[in-house]
Amino acid sequence: METDKFMNALGQIYPPDRLLTRPAQLAPFESDALTTVRARPKAVVIPLTQEEVVLTVRLCHEYNVPFVARGSGTSLSGASTPVDDGIVIALNRLNRILRVDADERIAVVEPGVINLDVSKAAAPYGLYYAPDPSSQPICTIGGNLAFNSGGAHCLKYGMTSNHVLGLKAVLPDGEVVELGGESLESTGPDLVGMYVGSEGLFGVVLEVTLRLLPKPEAYKTVLAAYHSLEAAGDTVAKIVGAGLLPGAIEIMDNLAIQAAEAAVQAGYPGDAAALLIVELDGEAASVERDFILLKEIIEASGPYEIRIAKDDADRMRIWKGRKSAFSAVGRLSPDYIVQDGVVPRGRLAHTLAEIQRLSAQYNIRVANVFHAGDGNLHPLILFDGRQSGSLQQAEKLAGDILELCVKYGGSITGEHGIGVEKREYLPIMFSEQDLDTQRAIYAQIDPLRISNRGKVFLS
């Protein structure tokens, strides 16, 4: 039996406590944060070294066994959903911070390192790692890299891809490649840029060189409450139109505010139709100057309450509410889907009105949290999975929202990736020719399609 041979060979690499095969051991790996999709892997392996990962991938290639690399399983697009009869390579213990070089402003880390731990390791040098997805206290750098994760501060600082300088990876056929380096610049095609965001289809990353930035010396975080979502959306356009470049511009609607408030007591005005959070960061002199301008714009935009973070603790409280919004919505509904479409900023208010219309049409509640500065929406579509057909209806509504985003010239995903969740929507954004090209690249890199099979493309 080929399966027995494969499992025996895995047993040569891993001791029993790091080769999980019993149903109770496998259950936690059946899904990630997209809990509506599940599969039972054949086994889960827990490598401690890069070499073990390489040997595992080579074995999978030899026996034509699909594998899924997994970090903390926080993906909202089903990125680390396992494959039936495949294996999961759980990378949480491949988590060494190999080097922080303050003068070169880099950190070299393994894929299982938690995002926030990079900033913690860099903090003694006055440096930090800029990308800050809401799940940053638990999500891993490997997952961030595979899905080009974003966060609240992308408008000014970019996404994960803008902060990865080099990487070492094992390709699906077992070849180990090193791409990029330690410099901000490179020669030849940007292979690092190509690898980042490939959703696990290009193998498993083993080591990553990240760019660190000096921690901004000053922050000004403003919270403004509005009686309408449109008023908050219009203010975003005015802030950007004035030439300001805040670190973050976020909006939450009333349902999201209520959920966040119930979960973490961030001190948000509970009756607001929309909450706008704007954060300036940078050199103290510039932040002070920009803050005067920002305050004028916000005051003139008709909010009924403005709050300015008094100190760092106050600032962290404001952000805690925003960053806990996804999980907090779990208090409002037994199940929910998070969408991730992007529209041009100028279409924000219109798109939100359309989402409200769709919500009423489907009779499904939708909470809205979004990175307004980037036009990146996160509608949270609430449903009760115990009611027959409710998931299908919620997915249909989610699909309508994605089609809206593409119609307005945007994207079906800003930072969560396609995963399994949005595969059927890729063709509304790209032509068959465009997708054929993407598939041709995939076929060259993984002819057996064993690396994170079933993600991005419909089989």
Next chain:
Amino acid sequence: MPRLTRCASLTAARFSFPNRIITEMNTDIIETLRAQIHGQKKVYVQGGGSKTALACADGDVGQISTARLSGMLEYEPDEFTFTALAGTPVSEVEHILAEQNQYLPFDPVLVDSGATLGGTLAAGLSGAGRYRYGGVRDFILGVEFLDGMGELVRSGGKVVKNAAGFDLPKFMVGSLGCFGALVKLSFKVLPRPESTATLSTHYISLVNGLETLVRLTRQPLELYALELDREAHLLVRVGGGAETIPARLERLKLLLGGVEVETLEGEAEAELWRGQREFNWLPEGYGLVKVPLTPKRVAALDSELGKNGAKAVYGAGANQAWIGWPGETADLDALLSQQGLSGLRILGYPEKALLGVRAGESFEQRIKQALDPANRYVCAG
């Protein structure tokens, strides 16, 4: 009809482009380019010809020109985005952006020499200003290109945030035309700083200058440029609200360590940086090579450069060296290999373009196989 010419005749070609904004791409151009690609065993994509070392010297290779692929297609100042045809001169783009107080923060080079948007992307070149917000790779959002089969392929998007599909827009940065002919490009832009100023100072040695440079990179300062040259001149540029500049300059002067500092502002300052991006410091007859590196690699490289009479500017906080090389390319190739560095020749006679060590070639070849299986596209240089 664009004329198909042979490569050898245009090593130093310069094209002039009409200054216009078009709103629609003429699809006939695509058909013509496609026919040219199909009609050739080997093709080379020619832009503005500003990077002479990247011209094609092989007389047996057919050349397709992006000269008629010129013009801004969409510009949304409120969105911080635009889409333009690949052959559009960067100078034209900059002019249009400037009217809305916006700019290309990666600071394209050789603009006055006729650099095009596509050529800038394909060569992967960013200037001194990349220190503030990032390089060309950080601002490209989407591309359309003709692949080796002559098919028009789109990747990426037109919005500032997008994670759908493999990131071919980034892959095309530095791709040197090896994988396809760029047709249309979408970029992110940013508001132009209201005011800029530069401090210029001189150290007794490169090592001293480098120490100061590293000290500055560790500070929470939003510098627009940070460059050191072989003669230990340090340039530090700040930008932002005009009223913030004086205090920030004073603070910087303290950090520079009490050396004599000259402050440049206004037209003189703008002229200084224009000169840097056009490489006016490069002596006649010297080749120009870009070498990615980090501050710790500078001293060893610089010592060897000194022995060869080379010039150099260490830009982007010493993350890219611009080397003025007076000697044989092969000697620099060997030197960079010894030091574990890579290089890209930009100005000089068209011969080998990529020097020193290469990384990830097998990964690159797999993508080449997917985009151009018949190996039609010839790399620049």
